Amino acid sequence: MRNETAQINGEVRMTHETGLHARPSVKLTKLAKTFSSTIHLAVAQEGPWVDAKSIAKVMATKAPQNTTLYFRAAGSDAVEAVRAMIALVEHDFADGNGTASAD
């Protein structure tokens, strides 16, 4: 039985060489928007937390390579959301949703 209001947390070390620059930020934001849960992101465990669905705020974190990214989500698909965000970062933002990533 999952408590639907529970907050789900996760963290992942970002090895992508450019860090959370423009293209990774777009992919992360687009993925976050596919979930109904609220999803927040921070570059430190104590925050500050930013809305992972806000492209301007995600880009403004300017998180460099080897930053640990912290995610927290709340809502009916929070578990899937955090799992998907971590998978995206682990896979170096390689398979975002719907982007022309032929590079």
Added chain:
Amino acid sequence: MNVGIVIVSHSADIARGTVDMVRQMVGDNVPLAWCGGNPEGGLGTNVEAILKAIDLAWSEVGVAILVDLGGAETNSEMAIELLPDDRRNKVVVCNAPIVEGAILAATEASGGASLDDVRRTAEELSPS
């Protein structure tokens, strides 16, 4: 259905390049069109070309226009004035830098956001 994006620059190269960047970074699920330059290959913007671009990027949920300077903005506003009644209130000019605003607007639009949200997102980068 997603909000469409129109890029209006004085330079055809900047407008085309901005659209390329949006396609590569955000993908193909947002209607996109651009216009810029004059028929002689020089710099300029004109109302007719803007109207054509709005038509190409048309979406029933609206179209957000990103512009560079001066005439690009006034001609875009003029083009909006000339739209039929049922379209005029579904097109806005964003007060945002053209390239950065286009990426932000398209990212927001790709998630199915409303025209208001798309414009607000594009304008998040503007100095307040």
